[in-house]
Amino acid sequence: MALLSALTPALAALLCVVIGFLFVKSKGSGVKSQAKNKDFRPWVDQDLQDNSNVLEKDDDDAEDYNEEEDIPHVPYSPPRYPEETMAMRSQDFLSLMSQRRSVRFISPEPVPREVIDNVIHTAGTAPSGAHTEPWTFVVVSDPETKHQIRLIVEEEEEVNYRKRMGDKWVQDLARLKTNWIKEYLDVAPYLILIFKQTYGILPNGKKKTHYYNEISVCISCGILLAALQNVGLVTVTSTPLNCGPQLRLLLKRPANEKLLMLLPVGYPASDATVPDLKRKPLDNIRVHI
Amino acid sequence: MALLSALTPALAALLCVVIGFLFVKSKGSGVKSQAKNKDFRPWVDQDLQDNSNVLEKDDDDAEDYNEEEDIPHVPYSPPRYPEETMAMRSQDFLSLMSQRRSVRFISPEPVPREVIDNVIHTAGTAPSGAHTEPWTFVVVSDPETKHQIRLIVEEEEEVNYRKRMGDKWVQDLARLKTNWIKEYLDVAPYLILIFKQTYGILPNGKKKTHYYNEISVCISCGILLAALQNVGLVTVTSTPLNCGPQLRLLLKRPANEKLLMLLPVGYPASDATVPDLKRKPLDNIRVHI
Numbered sequence: 001m002a003l004l005s006a007l008t009p010a011l012a013a014l015l016c017v018v019i020g021f022l023f024v025k026s027k028g029s030g031v032k033s034q035a036k037n038k039d040f041r042p043w044v045d046q047d048l049q050d051n052s053n054v055l056e057k058d059d060d061d062a063e064d065y066n067e068e069e070d071i072p073h074v075p076y077s078p079p080r081y082p083e084e085t086m087a088m089r090s091q092d093f094l095s096l097m098s099q100r101r102s103v104r105f106i107s108p109e110p111v112p113r114e115v116i117d118n119v120i121h122t123a124g125t126a127p128s129g130a131h132t133e134p135w136t137f138v139v140v141s142d143p144e145t146k147h148q149i150r151l152i153v154e155e156e157e158e159v160n161y162r163k164r165m166g167d168k169w170v171q172d173l174a175r176l177k178t179n180w181i182k183e184y185l186d187v188a189p190y191l192i193l194i195f196k197q198t199y200g201i202l203p204n205g206k207k208k209t210h211y212y213n214e215i216s217v218c219i220s221c222g223i224l225l226a227a228l229q230n231v232g233l234v235t236v237t238s239t240p241l242n243c244g245p246q247l248r249l250l251l252k253r254p255a256n257e258k259l260l261m262l263l264p265v266g267y268p269a270s271d272a273t274v275p276d277l278k279r280k281p282l283d284n285i286r287v288h289i
Numbered sequence: 290m291a292l293l294s295a296l297t298p299a300l301a302a303l304l305c306v307v308i309g310f311l312f313v314k315s316k317g318s319g320v321k322s323q324a325k326n327k328d329f330r331p332w333v334d335q336d337l338q339d340n341s342n343v344l345e346k347d348d349d350d351a352e353d354y355n356e357e358e359d360i361p362h363v364p365y366s367p368p369r370y371p372e373e374t375m376a377m378r379s380q381d382f383l384s385l386m387s388q389r390r391s392v393r394f395i396s397p398e399p400v401p402r403e404v405i406d407n408v409i410h411t412a413g414t415a416p417s418g419a420h421t422e423p424w425t426f427v428v429v430s431d432p433e434t435k436h437q438i439r440l441i442v443e444e445e446e447e448v449n450y451r452k453r454m455g456d457k458w459v460q461d462l463a464r465l466k467t468n469w470i471k472e473y474l475d476v477a478p479y480l481i482l483i484f485k486q487t488y489g490i491l492p493n494g495k496k497k498t499h500y501y502n503e504i505s506v507c508i509s510c511g512i513l514l515a516a517l518q519n520v521g522l523v524t525v526t527s528t529p530l531n532c533g534p535q536l537r538l539l540l541k542r543p544a545n546e547k548l549l550m551l552l553p554v555g556y557p558a559s560d561a562t563v564p565d566l567k568r569k570p571l572d573n574i575r576v577h578i
Contacts, residue, residue, distance in 0.1 A: 071564040071566060073564055074562060075561070075562055076390055076392060076562055078388050078557065080556065081520065081521045083401050083404075086522075089519055090403075090404045090407035090519070091407055093411055093516050093520075094407045094411045094414075094516075097411045101367075102416050103365060112372050112375065114376055114379075115379045118379035120571065120574065120575045121571045122379070122386050124569060124574045125568065126514070129528075131566055137576070138576045139575060139576065139578070140578045141577070145578050212528060214503075215503075215528065215549075215550075218503075218504050218510075218511065219511040219526065221507075221508050222508040222510060222513075223386060223514065225508065225511070226515040227383075230378055231370065231375040231378050231379045231382075232367060232369050232370045232375065233375075239418075251576075260504075270366075272364070272365045272366070273363060273364055273365055275363075276360055276361050279413060279422065280422050282413070285425060285426055286406065286425075286426045286427075287426070287427045287428065288428045289428070
C-alpha cells in the first residue's frame, strides 16, 4: 500500500497522458466514428461507401439547399433495334472494346482538339448521384505545364516505388514493366486530369453535397475510355499516388476538387508494345441466376 | 497526499478501464490508423484512396504472391482512322451517349440473353489495378430471386428514406421523383448486380491484394452503361444503401465480394418518362491549359 501511495502521482500523470491521447485520437476519426454510429444518419453505408468528404451534420457551412421545385417528367422513347441488330451491335462493341489496351508508348503526333472535346463531352453524359455531375476534366496540351506535371509525378512515384508501395505491389507491377519514369507525360499531345468535386458550391456560397462523387466520376471515366477507343486513341489509366495536392495547385483547381485520375492521350507510338495479358473468360466474371 | 493515497486503488482501476477501452478502439480502427501513419507504407494515398480493404502488412493470411515471371511485351497497333473519320466517330458516339438517361420504368419484355452476355463481356474489358479484374457480374432473371431482391432493397430503402439519408438528400431526390418503391426490380427482365472483389484468392488459398478495386469496377460499370446504350437497352445506376450484406448472402457470393451497384436492365416501358434534366455544357466541365 505504501508503494502504491508513492506511485499515486505517477499513476495520475499516466492517466492524464492516456486520456489526452484518447482525446486526440477521437478527434482525428470524428466523422468516421459518427458514420459507424447507428443513430447518425449516414450518407452512405459501410458496404457502399464512396470517398465523398461527408459533410458533417452540424457543419455551419453545409448546404441548406431547399430547392423544392419538382422537375417535370417527359416521355422517353429511345431508338429500338430488332433483336438481330442488337446482337450484332453488342458483338461489334465487344470487338471494339476488346482491342483496348493500356498503352504507355504514346506518339507525339497532334490530335484534333475537336475530337478530344467530343470525347470529354461524352464522358460528361455519365449518370451521377442526384445529377450533381461532380467532374472537372483538365486537358493539358501546353508543353511547359506537361513537363511540370511530369516532374511532380516522377518525384512522387519514385518515392512510391522505393518506399510506399510495398514489395508485393512493386513485384506485381514489375510483371507489367511499370516503373516511375513517365516519359509519356511529356510526349502525349494531351494529358487529361480528372478531378472529382467532393462538394459543390451553391449560389449563396454554401456547400452542396455531392453524393457518391467518386463512383460517379469513375463511371464517367469508363465512358471516356470507351469514347477514346472508339476514335482509335490510346491512354493508360493512372492514379498517381500522393501527387493530387501538388497537381491541383499547379492547375489552379479549387479546394473542393481532388485528382482522381491522370490519362495521357494520343495515338499509339509506331513501336508501341503492351504486355501479353489475357482477360478472364466470360464464365469467370458472370454468374447467371 | 493522504487523500490521493486513498484514491490510489480507484485511480489504478480507472487507468485499467481507460487502457482497455483504448485497446478495443485501436483494434476496431487498426487498418485505418496504420494507413494514416506516415511510416506505414500506404497502398493508396489520402487523395486517391479507393475503398479497398487494405490488407494489413503483417496479416498472416495476406498474399505472398511472388510470381516473378516477366510478361512478354507484344507489338500493339490498333486501327487508325483519318482525322475526318475520327471527328465523325467521336460525334456519333457523343450523340448516342447523350441520349442515355437513367430510366426507372422498364418493360417486362424479354431481352436476348446473348446481348446481355456480350454487354457484360464488354464491361470485363475495363482496365484494373495491376490487371486484377476484380469484378463479378451477377445476372438475375429468375422471378423468385428478383422478388427476394426487391423485398430486401425496399425494406432497407424505406428506412434509408425515413431515417438514414437526412432531409436534404431526400429533398434532392424528391425533385427526381425517386422513392423507396422499386417496382422495376420485379419487372425488369434482368437485374445485374455488380460486386467488387475486395481481394482475390491465390491458388495456395492466401489473399491477393486487389489494388483500386472499387475504382476499377466503377470504370467497368461505365463501359457497361455504354454497351447497354449501344444496343438500345436502359437501366438506372442504383447503389442501394445497406443491402449489400443481405444481397450477397441471397446470391451466395463469397466474403471477398461486396455489392457496388445494382442495375435493372431491359427495354424502356412504352410509357416511360424521365425528369427533364439538362446536362452541363462542355465549357462547364472542361478546362483547357
